[in-house]
Amino acid sequence: MTKAIKFVALGIEHRHIFGMAQNLLDAGAEFAGWWTEGEPDVVEGFVKRFPNVPRAASKEALLADGTIDLVVIADIPSKRADLAIAAMEAGKDVMSDKPGCTTFEQLDRLRQTVAKTKRIWTVDFSERFEVPSVTKAAELVAQGAIGRVIQTVGLGPHRLNRQIRPKWFFEREAYGGIITDIASHQIDQFMFFTGSTEVEIVAATVANYANPDDPGLQDFGEVVLRGDKGHGYIRVDWYTPDALPTWGDGRLTILGTEGYIELRKYVDVGNTEGTDRLILVNGDRCEYIDASGAGLPYFARICDDIRNRTETAMTQEHVFKVCDLSLQAQAKAEGVSK
Numbered sequence: 001m002t003k004a005i006k007f008v009a010l011g012i013e014h015r016h017i018f019g020m021a022q023n024l025l026d027a028g029a030e031f032a033g034w035w036t037e038g039e040p041d042v043v044e045g046f047v048k049r050f051p052n053v054p055r056a057a058s059k060e061a062l063l064a065d066g067t068i069d070l071v072v073i074a075d076i077p078s079k080r081a082d083l084a085i086a087a088m089e090a091g092k093d094v095m096s097d098k099p100g101c102t103t104f105e106q107l108d109r110l111r112q113t114v115a116k117t118k119r120i121w122t123v124d125f126s127e128r129f130e131v132p133s134v135t136k137a138a139e140l141v142a143q144g145a146i147g148r149v150i151q152t153v154g155l156g157p158h159r160l161n162r163q164i165r166p167k168w169f170f171e172r173e174a175y176g177g178i179i180t181d182i183a184s185h186q187i188d189q190f191m192f193f194t195g196s197t198e199v200e201i202v203a204a205t206v207a208n209y210a211n212p213d214d215p216g217l218q219d220f221g222e223v224v225l226r227g228d229k230g231h232g233y234i235r236v237d238w239y240t241p242d243a244l245p246t247w248g249d250g251r252l253t254i255l256g257t258e259g260y261i262e263l264r265k266y267v268d269v270g271n272t273e274g275t276d277r278l279i280l281v282n283g284d285r286c287e288y289i290d291a292s293g294a295g296l297p298y299f300a301r302i303c304d305d306i307r308n309r310t311e312t313a314m315t316q317e318h319v320f321k322v323c324d325l326s327l328q329a330q331a332k333a334e335g336v337s338k
């Protein structure tokens with residue numbers, strides 16, 4: 001019988017922890033405990049969702065537990081790297097919410113720690129790993145349904161939900177900037193679908209157009225990428241209107257030499273209800289596919305990788321490259337040299 005991966009959570013500051021923990025449980029992992037500093041607003045809902053998971057008195061107690069395989073982190077973004085490094089130095093593998101780091105200095109230390117400890121440091125890019133339609137798109141691309149992928153267009157609009165946001169959400173140094181934070185999703189998808197490994201940030205922009213009373217908030221960002229195997233355009237924002245029935249109309253268009261795929265991940269305004277709508281157009285097919293049942297293989301794969309020391313969920317170098325490009329684009333947008 002396969003041993004269940006035993007995990008704990010450090011830092012309950014973002015609701016992304018709900019999906020990370022639940023998907024690991026669905027993959028057969030065991031949730032053994034959690035710790036966070038203080039009483040963030042997220043904690044109340046977290047305890048209701050996972051009432052039988054004990055809270056530890058300290059993070060050190062969890063890190064000292066030799067039975068723990070994986071540490072899941074959803075702390076304030078600027079604090080995630082240090083927690084990850086402490087976990088790896090304690091012999092644990094790590095799954096971080098995105099962004100996994102907010103500075104080049106943090107990324108350098110993460111690289112050094114992975115090299116030294118041989119632990120896995122993975123980032124749950126949830127707009128790929130928690131979206132079944134992306135799973136289906138990956139299958140179609142692998143089958144050659146649209147030929148060679150040459151471009152992705154990734155749109156990541158989000159609802160501000162000001163009334164539930166903590167103070168750190170509006171502090172640039174805490175969340176890392178809108179490109180580092182949100183657009184890391186789209187950079188990950190660009191690299192994955194085009195297969196690019198060498199990538200140039202051609203242009204990048206950040207701005208605050210709608211929230212002048214919050215100078216630390218960037219509410220708009222865009223990035224143009226040129227890779228060795230394709231091109232990419234990204235737009236992210238905090239402008240989702242209240243009438244939309246979900247937090248954002250996230251979309252991904254994948255252009256190939258023989259067709260294209262469009263994903264309407266969370267909503268399809270004016271059309272069918274539900275999520276994960278996939279449009280496929282090529283030489284033989286022009287159809288609308290309900291991809292909501294395509295599955296989320298990342299979580300089972302990372303559990304297998306922890307057991308077998310493999311890289312089936314995502315390579316370590318891919319994680320590092322996505323984080324590096326996100327930081328590069330953020331710096332370029334802000335006019336800062338590395």
